[in-house]
Amino acid sequence: MNHLYRSLLLLSILSLGVLSSCRDDDPIVPAESEEIANSSQVSGGVVGFYLLNEGNYQANNSSLDYMNLVSGTYTRNIYATVNPNVVKELGDTGNDLQAYGSRLYAVINSSNKVEVLDAQSGKRIGQVNIPNCRYICFDGDNAYVSSYVSTLDTRDAQGQVPSAVYRVNLNTLTITGQVIVGYQPEEMVITGGRLYVANSGGYVKPHYERTISVVDLKSFTEVDKIEVGMNLHRLRMDHNGRLWVTSRGNYGNVPSNLYYIDLDPTTQKVAKLDSLNIPCAEMAFYGDKLYYYSSVWDNEAQKMKTGFGLVDIKAAKPLAESFITDGTDANIQTAYGLAIHPASGDIYIMDAKDFVSSGTLYCYTPDGKLKWQTRRTGMLPAHIAFVKQ
Template sequence: MIRSEAEFVALPTNPERIEGFFLVNEGNMGSNKCTVDHFDFRTGGYLRNIYPERNPDVVKELGDVGNDIAIHDGRLYVVVNCSNMVEVMDVYTARHIGSVDIPNCRYIVFDGDRAYVSSYAGPVQIDPNARPGKVVEIDTRTLRITRETVVGYQPEEMVVVNGRLYVANSGGYRFPNYDRRVSVVDLGTFEVVNTIDVAINLHRMEKDRYGRIYVSSRGDYYGTGSDIFVIDAATEQVVGNLGIPASEMCMDDDLLYTISTEWNYTTGKNEVSYAVYDTAADERRPGNFITDGSEKKIALPYGLAVNPETKEIFVCDATDYVTPGYLYCFSPEGKLQWKVRTGDIPAHIVFSEYEFY
């Protein structure tokens, strides 16, 4: 049996609601090294690679490239991209409950007792003739696929607003002919009822409390840079852009936190930036949300999350993509509190209201 590794990195606290979080490490493609870590706010303990210890009979463990993680109704969901499945666990114990086979699956969202998973619906390869992707609906009570609908090319993140599912299409496999549309799916009929022209190579999505949807464009890595575009959900029209590059976004109350690690083939390097946008005031806050200069220690910012209770900010460092990364915890004021070694390519965090044992 492979044992998890424990490390105490913070002082114990007494949270009112958020007991801890799970972090999925993607693992380099083809390495079969997707792992899940857990942090407990009550003890300050960080557990690395909990899945094989809790599931010694599961062959190949979690699989190849963990692309998303979520919690719904006492279950923990991990979308494992190149293993073509969504793994479902008990959130209290991380023990295997079941899995759902979905080809080249990407991200997951929920509405009631249904889960929605975006899928490239084809092999992992650059192909100018790559087929359109799809969204798969899962009954979370039975873990059975109930409906599917075709969307744009290589769909990524999604949000649900007023009974409609908004899907960011990238078209990444069809380079240089990227997709630039958001598909709008009516959850009643499960049909695409609208497409919104936004910008090329769409990726991340967040929504605010004012009926706006924020969708990031990765650009083309040459002359067209990354940006965040704003959609009014009531009119389903693009109403502006923020002028902020983003490879990761995280909404906490009215604040949209972003990090950007923007590769440019012309310059041959990454441009790294950190920003906060106030969605209530419709303005970017000045400066960097890391205020003590410790961002200089982060080699490759890759994942981002904000604790909704304490407002602590978490930044994942993928280092070089092939060796263990690090997780940095910052105070709400942007001061480094602690860091810990993770698995390879730490990327996605979900906060849990459930006690883990």
């Protein structure tokens, strides 16, 4: 990642002059760097991470930041600086960010594309055009992208345009197929030759979806559906092979919930499905623990109440009401993203604040004490992808 760091320093010097001339009608906001005390730490080969700032809907202000864990330097808005000739920069509403192989994949929802970057330099390789794309996952030479819209010329019995998962060949960056799933699919997991897709039904409210679509990868067809809970969103698999899925409820009398699913390793059928009856907006794993935060409306206080909890993934039981132990959770205005360093166990929480100001990135030690924070990120920081040397 030294190549990226050197490039950013050079481009930052040039940005006020040469780079702004590349797009006279849409001047580049140059990258800014911040030295952060106590942040330099290389563990498990991880030398840094990218942070995708979602940006405001239809404002075309999604951006990409980079944290260099070798130098302890946080650099904002690197995409525009490293790729000065890309019109409209990163795009509108960044919804997912994943590193796979030597590349970085950014799903830009309202710009209807997946941006493909070199993970070492941050330089753009290409893009895949997918309408209303949401999340991405990988298997071998293929990527799978959930989308609220299928391009197949069909409507269902209710007159609705169906939703789909698109299959993308990573060598050619071309779409090689799509499969119809439930309404408005979100996150996905691949295991046992099958793709599991959490369906939300966000466009057909109040008749939200309640199912996970099960897609056979070989035939690329939906072969089953698992009924779970209302308005599903996050879907992850822990190191024991257990699936965890969040339900957003109906934002009223049906609350958010966290479910887990055990699959029979032979038949891939559901062996057990249960809920913990705790609200969950985002989650991340480290060891045998699931870290999560929740955002619940408090009618009495007339404001959102945020919680930061821990779950024992083996016993499927809550461990603690808060994994932040030093009281600094009171400073977090709007939790908007969560990630855990895969080797050190450091916890990263992204704060979107009031949705109109730059956000903040907080780093906590594994025992829940604030380690460092940025002065500011881009707008609505939401997704982190770790990068190895």
